[in-house]
Amino acid sequence: xxxxxxxxxxxxxxxxxxxxxxxxxxxxxxxxxxxxxxxxxxxxxxxxxxxxxxxxxxxxxxxxxxxxxxxxxxxxxxxxxxxxxxxxxxxxxxxxxxxxxxxxxxxxxxxxxxxxxxxxxxxxxxxxxxxxxxxxx
Numbered sequence: 001x002x003x004x005x006x007x008x009x010x011x012x013x014x015x016x017x018x019x020x021x022x023x024x025x026x027x028x029x030x031x032x033x034x035x036x037x038x039x040x041x042x043x044x045x046x047x048x049x050x051x052x053x054x055x056x057x058x059x060x061x062x063x064x065x066x067x068x069x070x071x072x073x074x075x076x077x078x079x080x081x082x083x084x085x086x087x088x089x090x091x092x093x094x095x096x097x098x099x100x101x102x103x104x105x106x107x108x109x110x111x112x113x114x115x116x117x118x119x120x121x122x123x124x125x126x127x128x129x130x131x132x133x134x135x136x137x
Contacts, residue, residue: 019048019112020135023097025057025120026128032116032135033086033097040075040109043088047095047111052133055095057124062100064124067093077107086112095132097121 019035035044047053047070055066074090081087085098087108096108099121114121124130 019044020115021051021112021132022135023114024131024133025124026130028120028123028128029117031097031114031118031120033112033114035086035112040088040111043070043072043075043109044111046070046072047088048134052131053095054129054131057126057128057130058094059124059126060105061102062122063096063098063102063104064121064130065089065092065094065096066130068095072109074107075109077109079104079107081108081110082113084114084118085110086114 017037021033021035023031023033025031037044050070053068055068057064057066071093072090080103081098083098083101087096087110089096089104089108091106097114099118
């Protein structure tokens with residue numbers, strides 16, 4: 001339980017169950033998302049502690065993903081996702097954004113949703129740098 005208190009103190013908004021993040025996409029702009037702790041609490045806590053993180057985009061069907069410095073197993077992993085889903089792909093050690101109707105290559109831990117500017121991910125090219133950070137007040 002003490003681990004949760006530390007994470008909550010680091011999150012800059014009152015509602016620690018919904019954590020607002022922004023995706024800064026090199027040369028394109030920003031998108032916003034929300035991580036929902038109950039979907040995968042251990043994975044989300046670990047990712048939030050590592051923020052800001054960045055990686056180079058890779059593309060698969062209607063998905064943008066990039067490796068992040070996190071190695072974790074599956075947590076409530078699902079073989080299917082909805083459009084707009086933010087997920088962690090344990091097999092690839094990557095953060096994923098599903099901007100279309102495609103499904104994951106293998107099960108992913110669902111973390112939340114893109115809440116603003118999902119369409120920007122359609123313009124991402126392989127190798128584009130994507131930075132993810134907490135939204136500060």
